[in-house]
Amino acid sequence: MTPLGHAAVLGAGSWGTAFAKVLADAGTDVTIWARRESVAEAIRSTGVNPDYLPGVRLSDRVTATADAGKAIAGAGLVVLAVPSQTLRGNLAEWAGFLDADATLVSLMKGIELGTTKRMSEVIVESARVAPDRVVVVSGPNLAPEIAVGQPAATVVACTDVERATLVQNAVTTPYFRPYTNDDVIGAELGGAVKNVIALAYGIATAMGLGDNTRAMLITRGLAETARLGVALGADPLTFAGLAGMGDLVATCSSPLSRNRTFGEHLGRGETLEEAQAATRQTAEGVKSCLAIRDLARAHGVEMPITEQVERVCHEGVDPRTAVTALMSRTTKPE
Template identity: 70%
Template sequence: MTRAAVLGAGSWGTTFAKVLADAGCDVRLHARRPELVQAISDRRENPDYLPGVRLPDRLRATVDPADALDDAEVVVLAVPSQTLRGNLTVWRELLPPDATLLSLMKGIELGSTKRMSEVICEVTGSGTGQVAALSGPNLAREIAEEQPAATVIACSDPDRAAVLQAACHTRYFRPYTNPDVVGCELGGAVKNVIALAAGIAEGLGFGDNTRASLITRGLAETARLGLVLGAELTTFAGLAGLGDLVATCSSPLSRNRTFGEKLGRGMTVEEVQQSTRQTAEGVKSCRSVLDLARAHGIDVPITEAVVRVCHEGEAPAQMVREIMSREAKPE
């Protein structure tokens, strides 16, 4: 039986801990707040993030990271991307030396413009083959309710990828493997930014043509940036690229799409942030994605527009006008 630790008890961390337990793993879920650990232990439910979803008996919650990480063969990191470095700095001495480190986070670090796997390697000293990333159309609530879904586990070490694949394969969750860590991580990070744009368009009252256009041109932005960073083009046509992008731009369960929709309806960034306990990764990551693109000379007009709305005070309607008035050119 694989021993797994999940660090982060938000909606996706808790959901993936359930997946691991349903796949037969012995799982310990680390949460920061004692009252949440108590609720999970007593009620077999995470009332803050997954109310109404029963968690398996094989899953045990703990407030102590050392307890969670004791003898873990797989360590799953499920914290907000901009907090990863700080959390890992605290946890790194507790990590079992040969454990496989799996990132569930979809973001680019502010300042360094590093992908999450790069931050993990830098902070822990782990080799790239020890670190994996999971990405795909993985809306937490649907998976927690055991609706069928597929995902991608990206890792340069095929043996570790296979172990992770077996550890989370259930009747409702189907993992594929892919050695293209760069492409999978980038697809997961940029789709949050494009979903903000799609949500803004929804909030402004635009329909399916607008959303489809944003999805398609957003995928082009992601692929352009990915190719210059060494990703494989085919990755962006798969689950970690188009699949994740479509789900995140289309579903009302998507935190980033919902955040953007509220912006389109006239709320400020601060007002939307105060209205939810969920993290919309794209709000912060849009700036680091733009910095990364500019550093490599890549044109990312949708990302630029989202940055202007989220961080420079531009009106959402003006964002749409500026995108539509760009110089016409071949696709």
């Protein structure tokens, strides 16, 4: 296994930048790749990412570049923090820069449209690496809170326990506590589906629906996530932990959540385009709900909340109609 050495974080959004800060605070030199040179220059010259984490000072161990090859060269740890639907195309360009046994870390929480593949599967295919080189980080990880040092925990999942432990040690700080897990499938599905449930939670919140409704969405949302996970071979216990319930609660309940905020716009009657224009950030659940729906249908798994979110987002169904459809389903045992 390639020694950790320095790390590359590919993606200068809020979570990529916050994760770079965690790595640096834990003692690793980090180069962030930013798509725009203006962002890279701001990080180099001021130690701040003004577009995504304004006011948060990064360690002197962090630098930035708009040259992906320069960022990746010699890195023992390569962290992928780009929008999930752009991963395959980006990796096709970046794979040639990777060291032979570098560890690849996925911060992305989505399912690929068209293929219904999880992000680790896309990494394995596109970068042509063995599955045991891919580590998934998932949990209640709202970037603005972590960036200012508020206590948080996460799951570091990999089929190779030694590699998971390597990453765990690389991101352990007084404010960030990682736990290892070998259930990559469960960690990824928990992270992807919770975005869709958070859209539903945001819709319900904007509609003025109360705590009973929102608690129902969280608990039944967790149930449909676990059903899909078990069908794909995940450990059901994973969904009771940080990558399942923990991430779901944080993403649904926090106003910092992009997916919840996007859902609130939809719940106020805005179109998908209007909500996108208002939020100006990627809400992964909007695209992933299509892929998750297809994945569930392919495995014969019922995911009624996901189905209704997809109808609201992509078929123009009124949120009130979607709520009625959810509540009029045939009754059954829990």
